[in-house]
Amino acid sequence: MTAPSVDAVELAWLRGYLAGRTGVVVPDDRPDFLSGRLGAVLRAHRLDGIKQLAEEIRGGNRVVLGAAIDALTTHETSFFRDPDVWAWLELEGLPALVAGAAGREFTAWSAACSTGQEPLSLAMLLAERWPGLAFRVAATDISPGTIERARTGMYPVLEVNRGLPARRLARWFVRTGLEYRVQPELLARVHYTVHSLLDRGGPAGPFDLVMLRNVLIYLGEHDREQAFRNLAMAVRPGGIVVLGTAEMLIEPPAGLFTRARASKTSWLVRT
Amino acid sequence: MKAIVMDDSRVVRMMLRRTLEELSFEVTDFPDADSGYAWLQHGGQADLALVDWNMPGMTGLEFIQRVRQEGAHDQMFLVMVTSETAPERMQLALDSGADEYVMKPVVPSGLRSKLEMLGFRWSDA
Numbered sequence: 593m594t595a596p597s598v599d600a601v602e603l604a605w606l607r608g609y610l611a612g613r614t615g616v617v618v619p620d621d622r623p624d625f626l627s628g629r630l631g632a633v634l635r636a637h638r639l640d641g642i643k644q645l646a647e648e649i650r651g652g653n654r655v656v657l658g659a660a661i662d663a664l665t666t667h668e669t670s671f672f673r674d675p676d677v678w679a680w681l682e683l684e685g686l687p688a689l690v691a692g693a694a695g696r697e698f699t700a701w702s703a704a705c706s707t708g709q710e711p712l713s714l715a716m717l718l719a720e721r722w723p724g725l726a727f728r729v730a731a732t733d734i735s736p737g738t739i740e741r742a743r744t745g746m747y748p749v750l751e752v753n754r755g756l757p758a759r760r761l762a763r764w765f766v767r768t769g770l771e772y773r774v775q776p777e778l779l780a781r782v783h784y785t786v787h788s789l790l791d792r793g794g795p796a797g798p799f800d801l802v803m804l805r806n807v808l809i810y811l812g813e814h815d816r817e818q819a820f821r822n823l824a825m826a827v828r829p830g831g832i833v834v835l836g837t838a839e840m841l842i843e844p845p846a847g848l849f850t851r852a853r854a855s856k857t858s859w860l861v862r863t
Numbered sequence: 864m865k866a867i868v869m870d871d872s873r874v875v876r877m878m879l880r881r882t883l884e885e886l887s888f889e890v891t892d893f894p895d896a897d898s899g900y901a902w903l904q905h906g907g908q909a910d911l912a913l914v915d916w917n918m919p920g921m922t923g924l925e926f927i928q929r930v931r932q933e934g935a936h937d938q939m940f941l942v943m944v945t946s947e948t949a950p951e952r953m954q955l956a957l958d959s960g961a962d963e964y965v966m967k968p969v970v971p972s973g974l975r976s977k978l979e980m981l982g983f984r985w986s987d988a
Contacts, residue, residue, distance in 0.1 A: 675979050749948060749966050753973040757980050758964035762954040772950075 602646040603627060609649065610664055611812075613657075614734055614788070629663040662737040669706040670755035672713045673805070674837050676856040682717055684854065685832065689800045690722055692830065698727040700801040701826065703789060705731035708742035708782065709751070710803055712774060715781045716760055730795035732787035739786050745774040789819040798828035805836035817845050824848040827862040834859045864983075865908065868892040869899040869923065870915040870944065875967070879913055879944065882971045886978065886985060896921040900929065909939055911978070913965075916945035916956070924959060931960030940981050944969060 607626055630645060637656055639645050648656040672678045690698055698718070702711035711731035718727050733739050752761050752772045765772040787794050789807065802823060808816050823833060824844075833849065835842065840858045849860035866888040868879045876892045883890045888911065893899040897920045899912070912930075914923040921929075927941050943956045946967040953964045963977045975985075 670976065672980075750968075750970065750973065753966050753970075753977070755976045755980075758953050758957055758961075761964075762950045762957065765950060767949055 599627075599642045602642045606630070606642070606646055606649070606660070610660060614661055614664060626664070630660060633659045633663050658736045662735045669709045670751070671709045671760075672755045672757075673710070677805075677834065677837065678713065678717070680854055680857045681714075681834070682721065685801075685834075685859065686717070686721070689832065690718075690725065693800055696726075698725060699797065699799045699828075700727070700729045700803070701795055701797065701799045702729060702731040702782075703787075703802055703804040703823070704807040705733050705742065705784070707738055707747075707751075708745070708784070709747075709755070710805070711782045711784075712745075712764075712778065713755075714801075714803070715778050716764055719778065719781070720760075727781065729782045730797075730799070731782050731784045732795060733784075734786065734788045736786050739784050743784050745776075745779040746771045747774070748772075789822060790815055792822055792825075794822065794826060797826040798831065799826055800828055800831045802827055802831070802833045804833060806838065808835065808839055808842050816842070820844045820848060824862065829862050831862045832859045833862070864910045865889045865891070866911040866913065867899055867902070867907070867909045868913045869894075869896050869918070869926070870913075871895060871918045872915075875915070875944075875969075878969065879974075882969070882974055883911075883913075885971070886975060886983070895919055896923055896926040900926055903930065903936060908936075911940045911942065911981075911983075913942050913944045916943055916947050916952075924956060927956065927961050928959050942977065942981075 603626055627642065630642065633639070633656065634641065634645060637659060639648065645656065645660065649660065700714055702714060705711050708731060711729045715729050718725055731742065733742070746768065748771050752765065761772070764775050764778055766775065783795065785795060804823065808819065811819060827833060837857070844860060848863065850863055852859055852861055864887060866883050868876055868883070868890060869892070870876045870879065871894055880890045880892055891902070893902065895918050896914060899914070900921060914926050916923040923943055923945065927943065930936055930941065940962045941960060942963045942965060943961045944965045944967065948966050956964055962981055965974060965977050
């Protein structure tokens with residue numbers, strides 16, 4: 593038997609430390625996942641290896657820490673991801689919520705918004721279906737680099753090809769060089785901030801709708817419960833939380849939400 | 864489900880064919896819009912047509928305009944697959960009767976997502 597290498601020791605430390613910061617738990621049996629993701633950080637910041645990366649983070653280098661968080665948190669997303677969920681929102685979910693918000697501003701929160709496809713999809717839908725509606729979409733992500741990109745409102749062809757109906761692309765985007773820029777009036781409806789679901793505070797609510805999709809599955813049980821408790825404080829009674837399609841079996845702590853279902857989707861209603 | 868593909872690039876045709884076949888389509892492909900159009904005129908039926916814009920002979924836009932004007936294939940979805948990327952061109956294709964618009968380079972997941980928008984579904988979704 594050989595002693596674990598320095599890198600293995602440092603990786604284990606990073607795994608624990610980043611799990612504490614992000615809630616993302618990388619299983620012990622997936623060291624390649626962690627070192628693969630962090631490899632990009634090493635190259636980008638010209639670090640000499642995992643050991644130096646760990647030292648920078650321990651030394652308080654926030655730039656490197658931010659980059660490591662960026663690398664570790666998954667960013668897979670697309671405009672109108674999961675068409676069944678959006679169809680339900682358009683035809684049933686939003687009409688009821690918007691009617692309930694008559695006489696005041698409609699508020700939504702895209703939690704873990706990645707590079708902005710989800711909050712922009714929601715803003716497009718609201719602006720198209722309810723012209724003149726006063727609404728605001730808060731959008732947060734744990735990763736500073738991701739929020740910085742989202743704020744530019746710029747998307748490469750590959751992104752606008754995915755999930756975004758051509759009619760919406762033609763209506764809401766202008767081409768700038770090789771990329772597409774979302775119209776400023778739409779971008780202005782979305783308010784981006786860096787925020788962790790495990791922290792209290794967060795964007796100013798209360799919200800009629802929170803979309804939190806494909807995040808809780810990456811969290812451990814304790815963090816999941818904390819995220820639910822933080823969410824419960826942000827959602828207006830009668831307001832709803834939409835989770836990811838793979839997350840329908842996740843049960844929130846008792847007393848905060850009730851579950852409702854339609855044919856192909858389910859959501860949580862704040863009690 | 865049946866699909867036709869019209870593109871003057873053999874590489875693109877093969878890529879689209881493979882992607883569609885993985886999505887359980889039965890695919891017939893053509894190196895230009897004229898032959899695809901002729902196939903439809905001779906009784907060919909499809910649920911979906913992917914057509915390039917710029918090809919020798921009939922352009923993809925002309926193909927879409929003609930098919931929509933004739934009205935014999937109203938149930939067939941028409942998708943422009945092209946390297947034209949200006950939103951004005953996109954709007955022109957949509958106004959001419961295209962149901963969707965995919966910009967090259969095409970990736971399988973992107974094409975699948977466009978087809979889902981048109982209502983196509985697969986059981987593994």
